[in-house]
Amino acid sequence: MINDVNEQKQTMASSIYAQLRKEILDGTRPPSAKLNIRDLSESFSSGLSPVREALNRLSSEGLAQQADNRGFNVQPVSLPELIDLTQARCWVNEIGIRESIKKGGAEWEETIILASHRLIRTPRFLAEEDKLANPDWAVAHKTFHQSLISACGSNWMIDTCSRLFDAAERYRSVARVAGISRTDPSDEHQDITSAAVDRKADEAVELLNAHFQRTAQLVQTVVDDGAGDLP
Amino acid sequence: MINDVNEQKQTMASSIYAQLRKEILDGTRPPSAKLNIRDLSESFSSGLSPVREALNRLSSEGLAQQADNRGFNVQPVSLPELIDLTQARCWVNEIGIRESIKKGGAEWEETIILASHRLIRTPRFLAEEDKLANPDWAVAHKTFHQSLISACGSNWMIDTCSRLFDAAERYRSVARVAGISRTDPSDEHQDITSAAVDRKADEAVELLNAHFQRTAQLVQTVVDDGAGDLP
DNA sequence: ACAGGAAAAATGATCGATTATTTTAAGCCC
DNA sequence: GGGCTTAAAATAATCGATCATTTTTCCTGT
Numbered sequence: 178m179i180n181d182v183n184e185q186k187q188t189m190a191s192s193i194y195a196q197l198r199k200e201i202l203d204g205t206r207p208p209s210a211k212l213n214i215r216d217l218s219e220s221f222s223s224g225l226s227p228v229r230e231a232l233n234r235l236s237s238e239g240l241a242q243q244a245d246n247r248g249f250n251v252q253p254v255s256l257p258e259l260i261d262l263t264q265a266r267c268w269v270n271e272i273g274i275r276e277s278i279k280k281g282g283a284e285w286e287e288t289i290i291l292a293s294h295r296l297i298r299t300p301r302f303l304a305e306e307d308k309l310a311n312p313d314w315a316v317a318h319k320t321f322h323q324s325l326i327s328a329c330g331s332n333w334m335i336d337t338c339s340r341l342f343d344a345a346e347r348y349r350s351v352a353r354v355a356g357i358s359r360t361d362p363s364d365e366h367q368d369i370t371s372a373a374v375d376r377k378a379d380e381a382v383e384l385l386n387a388h389f390q391r392t393a394q395l396v397q398t399v400v401d402d403g404a405g406d407l408p
Numbered sequence: 409m410i411n412d413v414n415e416q417k418q419t420m421a422s423s424i425y426a427q428l429r430k431e432i433l434d435g436t437r438p439p440s441a442k443l444n445i446r447d448l449s450e451s452f453s454s455g456l457s458p459v460r461e462a463l464n465r466l467s468s469e470g471l472a473q474q475a476d477n478r479g480f481n482v483q484p485v486s487l488p489e490l491i492d493l494t495q496a497r498c499w500v501n502e503i504g505i506r507e508s509i510k511k512g513g514a515e516w517e518e519t520i521i522l523a524s525h526r527l528i529r530t531p532r533f534l535a536e537e538d539k540l541a542n543p544d545w546a547v548a549h550k551t552f553h554q555s556l557i558s559a560c561g562s563n564w565m566i567d568t569c570s571r572l573f574d575a576a577e578r579y580r581s582v583a584r585v586a587g588i589s590r591t592d593p594s595d596e597h598q599d600i601t602s603a604a605v606d607r608k609a610d611e612a613v614e615l616l617n618a619h620f621q622r623t624a625q626l627v628q629t630v631v632d633d634g635a636g637d638l639p
Numbered sequence: 640a641c642a643g644g645a646a647a648a649a650t651g652a653t654c655g656a657t658t659a660t661t662t663t664a665a666g667c668c669c
Numbered sequence: 670g671g672g673c674t675t676a677a678a679a680t681a682a683t684c685g686a687t688c689a690t691t692t693t694t695c696c697t698g699t
Contacts, residue, residue: 186690188476188652190464214681224654226457229682233421233461237468245419246660248681258563265564268503332489333496333575337568344564417660419682445651455684460652477690479651 194231204350212249263393266341267386273326278378281328292324293370348396355399425462435581443480494624497572498617504557509609512559523555524601579627586630
């Protein structure tokens with residue numbers, strides 16, 4: 178058995194960061210919710226400093242917000258931001274997918290075919306009755322979208338798409354928690370994949386943009402209604 | 409005298425963050441340099457925790473890198489990243505400036521005219537002989553570039569352009585510290601401004617991209633030569 | 640000279656008591 | 670009831686001692 182020289186022990190701060198990040202993205206911790214440091218240190222059986230370190234990281238990533246001497250809150254959601262975010266996703270992912278269609282080879286094709294297949298085969302919910310989110314679906318969903326732009330040749334663009342995806346994930350979680358579910362067929366992801374593999378850039382972009390806009394329209398019924406109740 | 413209700417006391421962590429951020433961007437702390445927590449806490453007359461918090465923030469922003477149990481280093485530079493970054497800047501700023509030309513009104517025009525003027529009127533160096541950077545120039549430079557895309561309608565895009573600008577700033581600092589200086593005329597920024605105000609989108613994009621590529625070519629002579637010496 | 644192991648030194652990370660700041664509650668006055 | 674002031678309570682932030690991990694140094698054997 179070979180020891181991986183690069184294998185590291187995870188610090189308490191990193192562990193807390195990862196858990197909080199997950200909970201913010203999946204809606205467990207709702208937008209604008211106060212992130213109380215003492216409460217968190219108790220629930221994570223940790224001192225105050227690792228909690229603060231984790232929160233600083235989340236804040237710098239835009240998943241939480243921090244104000245000096247006023248601590249941390251989960252980043253709020255808003256309709257204007259949703260619209261902005263959706264527009265930015267359309268713009269940036271368009272570059273990513275066009276460049277990938279231009280530059281991507283057989284390996285990229287196989288990546289997106291597999292990612293699309295896995296996404297379609299992964300149930301969106303653990304239990305259909307109460308809409309318990311399946312974490313595997315969230316992973317497969319992001320993997321699919323990132324795979325579409327993965328051959329664009331720019332890590333900066335890939336990172337930007339990833340950020341935008343995560344920001345949108347918070348909105349998807351808001352909708353899910355509010356009981357809104359998507360009724361469109363799974364063909365959507367498949368259609369995008371086909372257009373990409375067939376090198377039809379205009380069609381892929383159009384389908385992808387429509388996909389983002391549809392998500393936004395679905396979500397904004399909740400943000401419009403629900404955001405008014407948020408502090 | 410009216411007290412600003414929103415005026416906050418700055419925390420030690422925020423103060424250290426701001427200072428370290430400035431020093432990383434202006435090249436005072438070179439790429440890959442170790443950020444030793446005890447040394448920093450002494451030089452900032454602070455405890456260890458605020459230093460760690462500041463470093464976590466910088467790390468999440470990509471200005472430093474962190475590995476569990478191995479502390480923090482200034483983010484390294486590399487030729488591949490410079491190329492990627494430059495390409496990403498071209499792509500993203502193209503969207504930003506095209507949308508701004510489409511949507512921006514008289515106010516936007518005035519913003520970029522003023523920003524361009526101020527940039528041209530601000531000396532690049534405090535002392536020409538030893539190339540002491542003028543911090544005012546750095547501010548005016550970023551203000552100019554951000555103003556070009558400021559009417560695009562998307563805070564997410566504006567934020568992305570800002571991130572990319574800062575990342576590029578580290579490369580400009582590497583070049584400056586290495587004694588490389590730009591010899592092109594200041595007309596460049598003026599020409600971009602004119603094209604934008606005249607609503608010549610294609611020309612503005614072409615000039616802007618050429619501007620970014622010229623910066624990259626200048627910088628990469630140093631990164632190519634100097635990066636080999638970095639750990 | 641090189642490799643491996645052990646010990647020492649350096650550094651990373653955490654703890655929880657303490658200090659600093661903000662928020663809330665209570666009391667008073669108009 | 671509203672506004673203001675003060676005190677108490679809650680929470681944010683910091684400190685530096687201590688524990689944990691990594692790196693460096695030293696020694697031994699081949």
